[in-house]
Amino acid sequence: MRRSLQFLLFxxxxxxxxxxxxxxxHRAQQLSVAELRGQSFLLKSLQLTDLCLxxxxxxxxxxxxxxxxxxxxxxxxxxEHFPSGSLILPPLHGRDKP
Amino acid sequence: xxxxxxxxLNILEFTLASLLRRKVKNLSLLTMYLLVIFMLASLxxxxxxxxxxxxxxxxxxxxxxxxxxxxxxxxxxPAEYAAEITRIRGVTAVRPRLxxxxxxxxxxxxxxxxxxxxxxxxxDKAAIGAGVAKVRNLAVGDLLPLISYDKAPLxxxxxxIFPSASDLIAADMIVISPRDFHQLFNFPSGQATDLAVSxxxxxxxxxxxxxxxxxxxxxxxxxxxxxxRTYQSVFDWRGxxxxxxxxxxxxxxxxxxxxxxxxxxxxxxKEIGILKSIxxxxxxxxxxxxxxxxxxxxxxxxxxxxxxxxxxFFLSAPLFAQVLxxxxxxxxxxxxxxxxxxxxxxxxxxxxxVPYTTATIIPCWRAATIDPDAAMRY
Numbered sequence: 001m002r003r004s005l006q007f008l009l010f011x012x013x014x015x016x017x018x019x020x021x022x023x024x025x026h027r028a029q030q031l032s033v034a035e036l037r038g039q040s041f042l043l044k045s046l047q048l049t050d051l052c053l054x055x056x057x058x059x060x061x062x063x064x065x066x067x068x069x070x071x072x073x074x075x076x077x078x079x080e081h082f083p084s085g086s087l088i089l090p091p092l093h094g095r096d097k098p
Numbered sequence: 099x100x101x102x103x104x105x106x107l108n109i110l111e112f113t114l115a116s117l118l119r120r121k122v123k124n125l126s127l128l129t130m131y132l133l134v135i136f137m138l139a140s141l142x143x144x145x146x147x148x149x150x151x152x153x154x155x156x157x158x159x160x161x162x163x164x165x166x167x168x169x170x171x172x173x174x175x176p177a178e179y180a181a182e183i184t185r186i187r188g189v190t191a192v193r194p195r196l197x198x199x200x201x202x203x204x205x206x207x208x209x210x211x212x213x214x215x216x217x218x219x220x221x222d223k224a225a226i227g228a229g230v231a232k233v234r235n236l237a238v239g240d241l242l243p244l245i246s247y248d249k250a251p252l253x254x255x256x257x258x259i260f261p262s263a264s265d266l267i268a269a270d271m272i273v274i275s276p277r278d279f280h281q282l283f284n285f286p287s288g289q290a291t292d293l294a295v296s297x298x299x300x301x302x303x304x305x306x307x308x309x310x311x312x313x314x315x316x317x318x319x320x321x322x323x324x325x326x327r328t329y330q331s332v333f334d335w336r337g338x339x340x341x342x343x344x345x346x347x348x349x350x351x352x353x354x355x356x357x358x359x360x361x362x363x364x365x366x367x368k369e370i371g372i373l374k375s376i377x378x379x380x381x382x383x384x385x386x387x388x389x390x391x392x393x394x395x396x397x398x399x400x401x402x403x404x405x406x407x408x409x410x411f412f413l414s415a416p417l418f419a420q421v422l423x424x425x426x427x428x429x430x431x432x433x434x435x436x437x438x439x440x441x442x443x444x445x446x447x448x449x450x451x452v453p454y455t456t457a458t459i460i461p462c463w464r465a466a467t468i469d470p471d472a473a474m475r476y
Contacts (some may be wrong), residue, residue: 004110007393012157014400018443021407025436032435039264040158046212047160047195047294049325051152052227053332055208055270056426058199062210063332064325065163065172065292073171075261075380091328 054084063091106389113389115250116369128398135402135450136348136409141343142442143410144418147434152329155267159325160294161303163195164310172318174289180315184293186309188302194290196279200244200272207233207427211272213279221275225258229269229428242272245285254278264429292368295319354454367465374470383466384459393460395451403446411436 042048050062057067060082067073068090069079080086117124164183166175196213209230210386219225224242236242242254260268279285297306302398307319378386409415414432423429 002107002111003114004107007114008109010397011454014397014404017404018400021404021436021438021443022440025411025438029438035263036154038261039155039393042161042260042264043155043158043267046214047161047193048212048272049156049159049320051155051266051329052210052269052271052430053148053266054422054424054426055210055229055428056424058208059201061208061270064320064328065165067170067172069170084422084426087422088332089328091280091324 054088057082058085059090060084062087063088066091100228104341105159106385109385110389110393113386113393115389116376116386117393124442128394130350131281131354131394131398131450131454132402133380134347134404135398135446136406137343138347139403140415140417140445142446142471143406143438144415144432144434146442147410148332148432149432150437151266152332153326156322156326156329159322160193161300161322162307162319162376163320163325164293164295164314165320166292166314166316167318168316170318172292174286174291175293175317177288177290179317180290180293182313183293183310186306186313188297188306189295189298190298191330193296195292195294195296197291198279198283198285200282202234203245205233205427209268209272209428210270211274211279213276214273215276219273220257221277222253222255223257223275223335224254224278225260225271225273226256227260227268227271227428228262228265229430231256231259233428244272244282250281252278252282254347262431263433269430270417270428292406326468351450351453354457370462371467371470371472374466380463380466384463387458387462387466388455391455395454398438399447399451401444402450407436407438410434 009085049064054060057071058071070090071082071085072078147201164175164179166173172461177194180194183189184192193215198211200209200211202209203206207230214225226236226242230236230242234242236256236259237258240256240261242256244252244254246252254272254274260271263268274282276461280287295306295310297303303321305323307415310317373383373386374380409417411434414434419429419432
C-alpha cells in the first residue's frame, strides 16, 4: 500500500477515536449518576462544603471555608510553604469581605 | 476530481518520503509537539472534569455557612447564634457543624474529623474514608486508636469505610458521634465549629446573609454560590499549575513558530530550488509544505489528545496527582468522570494545529517565489 494511503488510514483511525471520545464521556456521565447520588447523600447528611483535593494544609483542604490570608496566619512573618498553596487559588468570598 | 485527488496523494507521498529522509529531526519535533499538546489537553480535561464534578457534588452543599471571626481568625460559634439565626424570617434550619483536623503523628497524615448528627451514629464507632483506611491499614471491625487532646486514648471501631468512588469528598474523613468528637478534641459544649443554614427561598440568601452580618458583626456568612464559585475558579488559568503549563506550552509554540518563521534550512531551500527547476509550480511547493505541516501537527494533535484522555480519565491523571500531592500523606484517587466536548477539541485544535501549519507555509512561500537558481545557490 502507498505510504500516503497508510497515513490517511492512520489519520482517519485517529479522527474516529477522537470522535468517539465525546460519546465515551457521555456514556460514562450517564453511568456515574447513581454513584453521584450516593455521594450527594453523604454530602447532604454531613453538610459538607468542600472537595477533598489536597490534605496537606487546612486552607487547601477546605478552600471554600478558608480566608484569603490563611496561608500567612501561622505566624506574623509566615511564608506559604505548602506546594498546593501555589496551585489552588484563594476563595472568592474573601475578596470583598474581611 | 480524480486528478486533483491523485495530485494530493502524490504530493503527500513525496512529503512523507521527504520527512522520513530527515527522520531523527522530524521524529524529535513530533515528540516535542506531541508532549506539548498532551500536557495542554490533559490540563484542559482535568480542570473541566474537576469543575463539573465540583458543580454537581457541591450542589448539595449547605445554602449558607456562618463562621465567627475573632482577631481575624475563625473561632467557635456559640449555640446562641444558632438560636438567634433560626428566628430570622426565611431561615428553615440551622445545624451546628462540629468538625476539625486531627494530625496523626504515626504517619504524618491530617484527617478531617466530623461529628454526624445522624441518630444512627453510635459512640465508639467511626466511618472512615478509603484514604484513612489505606494509610492505617484498617478494615471494617478493626479498632482505630486516636489520642484525645487531654492525652487519653480513644478507641473507635470502624463501622463503615466509604467506597473509593467517594474519595473526592471523603478520602481523609473520620465521621464520629458528637460525644466522641467532644471527647477527642476536649471541645467545649454549647459551641460549634460553624453553622450550616438552610433558607427556604434561594433568592433570599443575600438578604438573610446581610441580616446575620448586621446582627452578629463578628460573623462571616459564606453563601453556596460563593462555595461553587470558589471551585469554578480553583484551577483558574491564573493558578500556579495552569499558568505554568500554559506558559510552557505558549513558549514551546513560540519556539516552533520562530524556528519556522525565521526561514528554512539551506537544505530545504535547495530542495525547493531543485523541485522548481524540474517543473514544480509554486502552488505545488506550497502544497508540499502544507502537507508537511499537516502531517506533523495533525499526528501530534490526534495522538496528544487521545493520550491525554487516557492519562486523565483511565489512569486518574498520575502526573497532576503527583503535583497536587505535595506534602499530603492522604491524597484522593482522582477517578474523574470524563468531560469532552466539541468546543474543547476545537480550542485545542486552533491553539495547536493552525499556528504551526501557518508558520510552516509563510517562509516557504517566500522561498518558493524566488528564482530556482538563486534558491539552489543560497
